[in-house]
Amino acid sequence: MLTVLAALAMRRAIQEETGLAVEIKWPNDIVYQGKKLCGILTEMSLDTSGRYYVVIGMGINTNITSFPEELPYAVSVRQLLGEEIDGGALIESTMIAFEALYDQFIQTEDFSTLRTEYEAHMAGKGNRVQILEEVSYCGICQGITKTGALLVIDDAGVLHQIQSGEVSVRGIYGYIE
Numbered sequence: 336m337l338t339v340l341a342a343l344a345m346r347r348a349i350q351e352e353t354g355l356a357v358e359i360k361w362p363n364d365i366v367y368q369g370k371k372l373c374g375i376l377t378e379m380s381l382d383t384s385g386r387y388y389v390v391i392g393m394g395i396n397t398n399i400t401s402f403p404e405e406l407p408y409a410v411s412v413r414q415l416l417g418e419e420i421d422g423g424a425l426i427e428s429t430m431i432a433f434e435a436l437y438d439q440f441i442q443t444e445d446f447s448t449l450r451t452e453y454e455a456h457m458a459g460k461g462n463r464v465q466i467l468e469e470v471s472y473c474g475i476c477q478g479i480t481k482t483g484a485l486l487v488i489d490d491a492g493v494l495h496q497i498q499s500g501e502v503s504v505r506g507i508y509g510y511i512e
Contacts, residue, residue, distance in 0.1 A: 338362050338377040339446065339483035340393050343453050344436050345373055348428035349395075352421065353412055358458035361476075361485050361502060365395070366440055366458050370410035393429065397422045445481040454478040465503040466495070 342359045349357050349365065351374070357367045365373035373395040381387055396402075396411035398419050412420050438447055444451065454460055457478065464476045465485055474495070477486035485497040 336367070336440075337389055338375055339453065339479065340378065340440055340449075341375045341393060341433060341451060343456075344433035345375065345393055345395070345429055346456055347432040347436075348371070348425055349412070350434075350506060351424050351479065352428050353414060353416060355412070358456050359453065360458045361479065362483065367410060367415060367442040370408050372410055372412065372415075395425065397412060397425065410488055443481075446483055447481045450481060466497060467503060468497075 339362050341481045342361075342363060342365065343366050344356055346359055349355055350444050355367055357365050357372060358471035360366050360371075363375040364371055365375075373393060376392045377389060377393075379387060379389045380468075396409060398413045400413060402411075404408045412425075413443075436449065439445070442448070444456060457476075457490035460478055462476055464472060465471065465473050466487060472495075474487040477488055477494070479485060480496055487495045487497060489495060
């Protein structure tokens with residue numbers, strides 16, 4: 336759930352600092368018009384004293400001027416705006432947004448109060464997605480649950496809650512079946 340929360344914070348920060356209307360590709364990417372702008376990786380571990388901890392890494396393409404050929408669907412804020420941006424200000428805005436969202440999240444310990452905002456900026460909602468798991472299938476993305484799981488109705492009409500796995504969203508990253 337913290338990955339989903341971090342994505343929402345990063346989306347807010349990018350919008351605030353740049354004015355770009357970015358979207359969230361569930362669960363851990365920020366995209367702009369089908370190109371990846373940011374990726375988020377969350378790891379949870381257990382220390383030697385038995386306490387759990389979480390590390391959230393957010394990588395954003397800020398002032399990159401070009402990408403190698405093998406990354407045709409990557410883009411940077413600088414490429415989109417045509418000028419350098421202040422990376423420090425973007426980090427600060429992200430942390431402020433994360434703290435505010437986290438405070439709201441811990442009141443309910445779910446996304447019941449954040450789900451509407453998340454889904455309003457969700458890439459692929461209402462569109463066809465492909466779920467790549469042990470058994471792959473396609474369906475229509477319905478949004479997320481209050482625990483951050485992806486909701487997909489498959490071609491047979493069965494509703495799935497996807498907790499993890501690789502999700503390919505049609506139209507994002509140039510994906511076409």
